[in-house]
Amino acid sequence: MSTHNENGRRLSVGIGVYLIIKCVVNMIIGGGLDISGLLIAASITCALWLGIKYTNFVIAGILALIVLVHLPANISNIGSNLIYLIEAVIDIGCAVLLCTNSNIKGHFTNKFNLN
Numbered sequence: 001m002s003t004h005n006e007n008g009r010r011l012s013v014g015i016g017v018y019l020i021i022k023c024v025v026n027m028i029i030g031g032g033l034d035i036s037g038l039l040i041a042a043s044i045t046c047a048l049w050l051g052i053k054y055t056n057f058v059i060a061g062i063l064a065l066i067v068l069v070h071l072p073a074n075i076s077n078i079g080s081n082l083i084y085l086i087e088a089v090i091d092i093g094c095a096v097l098l099c100t101n102s103n104i105k106g107h108f109t110n111k112f113n114l115n
Contacts (some may be wrong), residue, residue: 008107009051015094016045022087029083051107060095067091 019041027034044062047055067088074081074088098104 004109005103005106008101008103008105009049011097011101011104012048012051012056012107013045015098016041016048018090018094019044022090051110052112053108053110056098056104056108060098063091063095063098067095 020038023034023037023041026037044059047059070084071088074084078085
C-alpha cells in the first residue's frame with residue numbers, strides 16, 4: 001500500500017477515530033453495548049486508513065445516510081437530543097471533507113488488490 005498524501009491519511013484516520021469515539025459515547029449515553037456498531041466504525045476506520053480508490057465517497061454517503069435517517073427523530077425532540085444534532089453536524093462536516101478536501105482525495109488513490 002502506498003499513500004500519496006500523508007496529510008490526507010491523517011485527516012481520514014482522524015475521521016475514523018471520531019467515528020469510534022462517537023460509537024463509544026453513544027453506547028455510554030444509550031446504556032447499551034453495541035458491538036456491531038463498534039465493529040462497523042472500526043471497519044470504516046480501516047477503510048479510511050487503507051485509502052482504496054473511491055472509498056471516501058462511499059463512506060461520505062454512509063455518513064450522510066445515517067444523518068438523514070436519524071434527523072427527523074432528533075429534531076422532533078430537540079431538547080433531549082441536542083448532542084445527537086451536534087453529532088449530525090460533525091458527521092456532515094466529515095462527509096464534506098471526505099468529498100472535497102484535496103489532501104484526502106489524494107490519499108484515496110490505492111487500487112484494490114487481493115494479492
